[in-house]
Amino acid sequence: MDVLIVDDEPLARQRLARMLDKLDGYDLVAEAENGEAALAAICKFDPDIVLLDVRMPGEDGLSVARRIGALDDPPAVIFCTAFDQYALDAFGTEAVGYLLKPVKSEQLLEALTKAQRLNKVQRAAFSQNQTPTGNLRSHISAKTRRGVELIPLDDVRYFIADHKYVTVYHVNGEHLLDETLKELEEEFSQRFLRIHRNALVSVKHIEAIERTAQGQYQVRLSNTEMRPIVSRRHVGGLKALLKHL
Known part of the structure; x- marks a missing residue:
């Protein structure tokens, strides 16, 4: 699974990157320090999962998550933040995880596994709906x-x-x-x-x-x-x- 890390703090990005490097099946494809860079990286690298900070200069993570969710084929979003007061708003963006810093390895792995499981369900939706409706254009x-x-x-x-x-x-x-x-x-x-x-x-x-x-x-x-x-x-x-x- 390809992962994008979005955080304005270089040390926070480095810490998550080290944790990802120790997990099998997850590859860090890019890092971004703000919302605009994150959306550009999503378009370029098409990650499966985005690890997203909430408080960043400029557009905050909640707004970025809503923009990600509006994409045709959005990646799963997991918030990684030092603030717990945004949890309710975060899940309103359809995020699949909300981790508090300092993020622990077992918590990160659990959230990543959950995100992967949800993506598989979404990908399987097509195969569960094979019956033509009969009123489509030919x-x-x-x-x-x-x-x-x-x-x-x-x-x-x-x-x-x-x-x-x-x-x-x-x-x-x-x-x-x-x-x-x-x-x-x-x-x-x-x-x-x-x-x-x-x-x-x-x-x-x-x-x-x-x-x-x-x-x-x-x-x-x-x-x-x-x-x-x-x-x-x-x-x-x-x-x-x-x-x-």
């Missing part, structure tokens, strides 16, 4: 130089988001869409699976999950040479899904 509309084209969903292999734009990749090419990745995920949750913060893939066209020479995971899809990257936080859920396909 085509996606895309604006092209020839006007509006209808692309059959059966032809779509995956959607990729890049900043404000989403591109649909299908058997006959690729087109920009006016819809967001979140909207597509909510409407077609029975047919498309999130494998990365910026990617949804067609479940029926998944052939295998592969590992690159650089150690990244990617998905092989039928009738396309493109291989969308799978973020580490979604590898477990994808492997579990493949066992039932």
Whole structure:
């Protein structure tokens, strides 16, 4: 599991980093000293878990947690703070843990394990809801130089988001869409699976999950040479899904 530490005190970050280094299965991917740096690191590194201080210069941790929770695919948040009076507000942000400094190793491990367990439940939500509703669109509309084209969903292999734009990749090419990745995920949750913060893939066209020479995971899809990257936080859920396909 990839972890991001957010704290304005370097010594506090170093202490948490040392504790993480002694735990199997958890990797520190980045550190941040304030809210803006934390959100930038989340977008860049896509961590599974964020260890977040409450009192920081500028935007406080509670506000940062709310912004994290509003992301399409948010990591789990565990507060690490010296102040106990924020606990009620903290859980109002849907944080999965609230640890008081000085954080003890056994408490940290317990909170990390809980966060991982919740993420697995979220990732399994897709496989528990496979029954089509019958009232979904069968085509996606895309604006092209020839006007509006209808692309059959059966032809779509995956959607990729890049900043404000989403591109649909299908058997006959690729087109920009006016819809967001979140909207597509909510409407077609029975047919498309999130494998990365910026990617949804067609479940029926998944052939295998592969590992690159650089150690990244990617998905092989039928009738396309493109291989969308799978973020580490979604590898477990994808492997579990493949066992039932």
